[in-house]
Amino acid sequence: MTPRAAQQGAAARLREAGIPSPEHDAAELLAHVLGTERSRLPLVDEVPPEAVERYDALVARRAGREPLQHLTGEAWFRRVRLEVGPGVFTPRPETELLAGWAVEEAGSRSEPVVVDLCTGSGAIARAVTDEVPEARVHAVELDEAAYRWAARNLAGTGVDLRQGDFATAFDDLAGTVDVVVCNPPYVPLEAWESVAPEARDHDPHLALFSGADGLDAIRVLAVRAAVLLRPGGVLGVEHADVQGESVPAVLSGTGRWVDVRDHDDLAGRPRFTTARLAR
Numbered sequence: 360m361t362p363r364a365a366q367q368g369a370a371a372r373l374r375e376a377g378i379p380s381p382e383h384d385a386a387e388l389l390a391h392v393l394g395t396e397r398s399r400l401p402l403v404d405e406v407p408p409e410a411v412e413r414y415d416a417l418v419a420r421r422a423g424r425e426p427l428q429h430l431t432g433e434a435w436f437r438r439v440r441l442e443v444g445p446g447v448f449t450p451r452p453e454t455e456l457l458a459g460w461a462v463e464e465a466g467s468r469s470e471p472v473v474v475d476l477c478t479g480s481g482a483i484a485r486a487v488t489d490e491v492p493e494a495r496v497h498a499v500e501l502d503e504a505a506y507r508w509a510a511r512n513l514a515g516t517g518v519d520l521r522q523g524d525f526a527t528a529f530d531d532l533a534g535t536v537d538v539v540v541c542n543p544p545y546v547p548l549e550a551w552e553s554v555a556p557e558a559r560d561h562d563p564h565l566a567l568f569s570g571a572d573g574l575d576a577i578r579v580l581a582v583r584a585a586v587l588l589r590p591g592g593v594l595g596v597e598h599a600d601v602q603g604e605s606v607p608a609v610l611s612g613t614g615r616w617v618d619v620r621d622h623d624d625l626a627g628r629p630r631f632t633t634a635r636l637a638r
Contacts, residue, residue: 462490468538534589600629
């Protein structure tokens, strides 16, 4: 079978199953099976029968709404490759914007101290230490399974990774941090049915849901970040696209934050809020 024929058949199956990006996913899975990159698939003459069998099995699992990244075992985040799988939140492309903000803030300081709360796979911490090598990066994750994934992704990077609750983590850094960044749980419990099956059925619920209005973790973050940051330090937090007003309101309402500003993602949807600790 030719790669083109294999991809066309797989994309049709994925499209029928309601997968949002059937052509992309079909190509990624075929490249994974063949041990190559998606851009090099046109150079492949034929897909061996044993590879076709493996490919069909993976396409069937993707049609069942298993995350693509769980099937390939990896996710790219900015410039780094992460290992991901069951038990850890799969990093999303939109979070790269928050990570980029953290990189810019850290890069504008001399020997910056950066804390990544709710690190999950370690994506943001890994991106910051990759792009700002002089930064001292610390990260924390509560969930045991997610922590193990983060430990794999951050091994050898120099990141200080700890297992624990972000609400009480890093007492030893209180008042010394330049940048706090966090992608917390923010989905309201009542929004269960609206969450994509890939996330609802495969991402850890600890990383998704946060109380009736989705803001419980962000309320805790507003307090904890103020403890960790030095005066004038900055906070960046991701949120749902319907929380572009409520999250800034949480921060402004504490009286501890100034320069509170919300930021859109590349699709023009509210995506993350930044603020500076008042001096």
